[in-house]
Amino acid sequence: MFLKIHEQIMEKVSKASAVCLTTDCWTSRATCGFMSVTCHFIENYKMESCLLDCFEFTDRHTADNLADNLLRIAREWNITDKIVACVSDNAHNISLAIHKTSWKHLPCFAHTVNLIVRGGLSVIQNTLNKIKAIVEYMHRSTVAAEKLKATQQQMGLPELKLKQGCPTRWNSPFYMLQRFLANKDAIITTLALVNARLETLTQDEWKEMEEACEALRPFEEVTVEISGESYVTASKVILLSRSLQKICTRYLRSGGFRKPIIDMLETMTKDIATRFHKVEFHHLLSEASALDPRFKKRAFSDDHAANEAFQRLKNAAGRVRLSSSAHQTEQQQAAASAASPPPQETQESLVWGDFDEQVAGLVTRTSSSAEAVLEMRSYSEEPLVARSSNPLL
Structure with missing residues (x-):
């Protein structure tokens, strides 16, 4: 049963493009130490959670020991390069441990409250x-x-x-x-x-x-x-x-x-x-709020924080588009090479020469960054969806 479930969860986690971890350490009434790590991700626009490990922690709860176990679990599940953030309570040892892994740390909001x-x-x-x-x-x-x-x-x-x-x-x-x-x-x-x-x-x-x-x-x-x-x-x-x-x-x-x-x-x-x-300037939290169609800029009381978040998203969207465009261009060039001989680089069309010259200033040459800016602007100007709705949908 364990092997079967392990295989199923491994398959689910392997398909996730990004994950968030939550971890906790505690001592039982029998004075035994334990540690757990849970993985959260989106699958078919639904939130999914999988317990990756829960084990008796016999070593001292030092930052180094905790970090070693976090990294071990990440390696075992092949998610080292997928971790967006790790959530834990505000204890100094686990906060320092996550810092040692080089992952982004999010203090648990409920624990802070x-x-x-x-x-x-x-x-x-x-x-x-x-x-x-x-x-x-x-x-x-x-x-x-x-x-x-x-x-x-x-x-x-x-x-x-x-x-x-x-x-x-x-x-x-x-x-x-x-x-x-x-x-x-x-x-x-x-x-x-x-x-x-x-x-x-x-x-x-x-x-x-x-x-x-x-x-x-x-x-x-x-x-x-x-x-x-x-x-x-x-x-x-x-x-x-x-x-x-x-x-x-x-x-x-x-x-x-x-x-x-x-x-x-x-x-x-x-x-x-x-x-x-400074919560409005926290990169992960501010970008999550900006990308939630229920909140967008309405989540912010500080316009500077909102503008910074949207600018980071525009830059990120531009990088994604640039990468996608480069990949698409490579595919188009390969297809064109296979379909027809390469054109003469210095030869100009006699038929379309005059027309091309006349409309040269009218043809819009868009860039990936410009498209990203337009897309983010369009998104920010759309009306908010109801707070009770599911932002993933």
Whole structure:
């Protein structure tokens, strides 16, 4: 079965003209290290993903060791010359490892958003610690868990367990708060009945957590949006990062939040500005946005960044056309040589001489670069397609 699937995936990957890799390293509960590499490409205008390797990583997680394994996997799958970029989290060792491979590195957008949220939540950490302690107690104590279930039944609430937060799971603090707030009355009643020796939340803290949940909702939406494998995501990064900053600023101006949540929003707003202040000038992300028919120049707030992206695309299109034209010319010349004898280089047509001279200034001599400019101009002036549509189609 392994050999059969390996052969099928090798065939699929071999047909891809370009690929993007995602990689991650982690340590299991049994303290075993692992590394995985996934390959993403377009096949028949559909997004495809293949897990290339997932193995126990027994060596130290140094940049050199990680780079060696990334290069090994690329060689095994014959994709060394096809890799457009490699996506990873923001850990220094894997970032340095990708740099050592000479591949372009894209920090995972969802992981970056997660870091921003964790930084903001540190402002309200004391209240979060109270919630975590209560949630852990409900998971640890069978008596408390049964009492919570009975209380939920009496109050007509869904019988749902409380969710625990985990720093490495995206959006987990939001889901923990969401579930905790939905069971507020049942939790208060249960803690009173079991006489648990735990710090409980004050009314102000309950209100603050409601506001925190509201403030985190856009971050949860963005993380879910950007985490898909079956649809295009890179072209959304510029727009989504700017959208988060606008929403946080709007929340701060609204005056509808208490002091701790205002501090949290200010922390996240500053972090967004720091991490994404040059995102529109990132070559891969800006070109992806420009080439997405849903966004084009509308993805940019900086005209200079948009113009630079479109100029790079015009240059790239010109190079492709030049290469294609040269290949086509070679084919035409070979065909002409086979079909008829070569013409005399100095001989001019007597029949068409006068006509050719008269229209010489009217004949358009196009170049590959000029055609590329016209094509990009035509593309940029077309109306945008609906945001819900598939840009690959």
